[in-house]
Each structure stands twice: as structure tokens, then as C-alpha cells.
Amino acid sequence: MSRAAHAVLSVDIGGTHVKALLSGHPHSGARRFDSGPDLTPAEMVRGVLALCAAGPVWTFGAVSVGYPGPVLHGQPVRDPAHLGPGWVGFDFAGAFGRPLKLVNDAAMQALGSYAGGKMLFLGLGTGLGSALIVDGIAEPLELAHLPYRKHTFEDYVGLRGLKKHGKKKWRRQVLDVIAELSAALEPDTVVLGGGNAKLFADHLDDLPPQVRLGDNANAFTGGFRLWDDKARPQPAPARTPPETP
Template sequence: MSTSRKKAQSKILVIDVGGSHVKCLLSGERTRRKFKSGPALTPQQMVDGVLEIVADWRFDVVSIGYPGVVNQGTPAREPHHLAPGWIGFDFETAFGRPVRIVNDAAMQALGSYRGGKMLFLGLGTGLGSALIVEGKIVAMELGHLRRSKRHDYEDLLGKRGYKRLGRKKWRRKVRAVVEGFSAALLPDEIVIGGGQADRLKKLPSHSRLGNNAAAFLGGFRLWDDTPNTYTDLS
């Protein structure tokens, strides 16, 4: 049997690490599993929690959507909303399987991608972002650009911003920021995802609503080694 054929039959476990929950899905399964995360979650606790809730699933490889900067397949900065210790952590040894790691927004972007140049913005605990150009991912950290002396875009559009501004003002801010990013980056389309996206009454122009399930599709696609399908340029 060819190597590509073996990869096609591999069972892929996708892990989406978020600021409030860690969610998992196995290729071939329909129901995802999850447990609570939070500011005290360490990488070892994440691994232990995952292995506990997927104990009856057999998997060959692992995809991880990481809520922070990823460089050459490994965390390059500690996450803002979790405990430290992620940089240098040996995920392959912890899981006992080959592991591919990508920024969480980039993983959802990959699962949402249809072609051309697409900007993904994830409205969640913070603000995730990624740009895909002809199948290649450029992971970005637009959320940490300064919007003002007191706030960056993550403070403005994430959960803290929603609570501070209120629904109507937050919606106006989202529209203005999305239009600004669109004018600067000139995407063919914009996908707005994340847990906060459902709070939008009307989407900005040239945008469509993402589906959080796309993160799992992106995790499956990480193991598609077709040329030009995935490149981590973060």
C-alpha cells in the first residue's frame, strides 16, 4: 500500500484549544467532545483532558489549533488566555502520535477556504485572524495591533469589548474594523467566525458567516499533503 494511501486512511484527531473550552473531533465521527479550559490550563492538563474524553477513540495523528503565534509548527508565544508552559512542550511525546500545530484562527480559516484570497476574522475570547492566498495560509496577529492608547483590536472586538461597549456599539465597531482590514488587505472575501460572530445582526459587505465546525475540517486538511494546500508562514 502506498504512503499516500496510508495517510488517507489515518484517523485524525483534531483539537481546537480555546480560551473557554477545548473541543475535539475524530475523523469519521459526527459528535465533537469538549471540556472547559481557562486561564489556569497548562499544556499537560490539556493533553490529559483530551485523552480522558477520547479514551474510546483510536487515532493515528493529531492536529492542534493553538490560540497564539505558531512558527514552523510549534508555539512561538505563550497564549494570552491560558497558563504558560506551551513553548517547548513536546506534544508528540505527550500524545504518542505525530502532531501538527497551527494557529487556531488559521485552522478555522483553512476549513472555511473556497479559493482566491480570503481573510478570516475570528470573534471569540479575543480576535483571531488569518489570510489564505491561493491555498497558502499566512497566520496573522491583527488582534494585537493597537487601536488606541488603551486598547488593541482584541480588546475592542473580543468578549471584553462586547461587555464594555454593549451590543449596538460593538456591532458598529466590528463593521468599521472589518471594512478597514478589507481596504488594507484587499481580500476576495472575508469570513467572520468565532463564538461572538452570532451576535452580529448584519454582516459587513463582502463577508460571510463562518461555521465553528470549519476548524475541524481545517484540522483534517492539515494532513492533506497535496502541494500548495497548506503553508505556515506565521
């Protein structure tokens, strides 16, 4: 079987850009185009295929898609809040003409960021993405629209909160959300991803304990891991309780 038949195309759908990368290529070689509130799934597929045809042609045998919304059994269950209509019920595999795995975008980036144990992923972008991974098993979370203070988590730490409150106050709100969710979920580590994660970390002397900055490119790694069991992180070894004296 040819190398192209094994190649995976990893697609990350965001509120401002759709990005794609072919396995075997460096993250710096990712290609993108603008998305936005009118983007439909058919337009997304056409845009991605146009990226694959541009420059050196990318030939792939499978596709991974990170979707900015809730997913059940590999299918969207609600249209994205920041994109156009028509995503629920769309035949993604048929449109790409290849085997396809579609997962929540935060879960895909979390999977690419995971290194063991119990990890909470928070994606600071147009909205708030979230996922929890426990011993290698990823569980997407829908925390963005849960009540928080007078509104929702997303209203305070998403793009709306950043624009409304400014960087300094927004950073304080992100720190408070990290503390609230860490107290509730008790993760070993918290990984901050999304387009505004670096903006949050800028000008902070230190990140809170057990919090580390992720990389948006990890979404591509997560997409590749969906098809490669050998590349998926293995569960952390069981902790041996200390011997009683």
C-alpha cells in the first residue's frame, strides 16, 4: 500500500480560521483559510480540498476533523455558535471521499497535548473549549455555556470577555475559572490551548502550579493519534501506595 494511502489529513475548524496539516509534515507547514459566521460544512470541505491542491499536492487516505461543538458517535449534534448552518447531518466522509473521524475540537487538541494522568484542557479562543482526559480516555466537556457569575464561563473568558473587560481583567477571570474548575474536577495538570492562551500567559510572572501552556498545533497531533493506536499515550502506571510502617 502506498505511503499516501496511510497519510492522515488533520483539520482543525475554528471560529476565525480552518487549518489543515498532512501527517509527516512539520507543524509550520500547516495551511489555512478564513472561516467566520457564514461558513457552511460544504464550503469548509471545498476550502480544505483547495488547500490540499495548492502548492505541493497533499494526497491522503484518512481525515480527522476537530469540530467546534458537541459531537456524539462521530456526528455533530448542534451547529457551531460561531459558524454558519447545516453541520448537523452533513456527510463529512462522503464529501471528503475518505474514511473520516470527527471529534470535538477541544478533545482533539487535548489528545495531542496529553502526556498521562488526569488532564483538564481549556481552549481559550472565540469561545471556551474544554475536555478531560483520564488515563488516555478523552471526554469532551461542554462547560462554555454553564452559569458562571452573572452569565456563563464563555462570556468571561472567551473573546467577548476579552473585548469587554480588557486584557488585565480578562487574565484575572481566566485564573479564577482555572481555580474553580480545578477544585471541581481535581486534575493532575491543566493545559491551556486555543488562540488566546499565549495572550493569557504574556506578562504573567508564573503560571499557576500544575498549569502549562499548550500549543494550537497539538490539534494536528491529536488528529493523527486518532488513527494510530501506537501513537496514543498509554495510561499512567498505577500509583503504588506507600508501605505502612
